[in-house]
Amino acid sequence: MRKNMISPIERAEEPVRKKEKGVGINLSPEVVDYFKRLAEETGLPYQKLIDLYLLDCARKHKKLTMKWWHSGDDYSSCGECSASSSHESRGRHWFD
Secondary structure, three states, rough: EEEEEEEOHHHHHHOOOOOOOOOOOOOHHHHHHHHHHHHHHHHHOOOHHHHHHHHHHHHOOOOEEEEEEOOOOHHHHEEEEOOHHHHHHHHHEEEO
């Protein structure tokens, strides 16, 4: 590794934050599986990756945009996904 390069673990530990709060959160299996795969690639624990992602969102003041779908809506207008079943089962779709 080059002298000026920061490893993912060093980057994850910077800056040292105030004591973290333990919380219980229910996540979809798809989210957990995604971050576990990413953890294997990066060598960081998946919980830390979730925390880093959410911290990045908080620092950038990212807002979540939601569109609520009602039964009988034309899901083809979504444009974000082609499978109407995801809308029917969840009733909503999130966009960045």
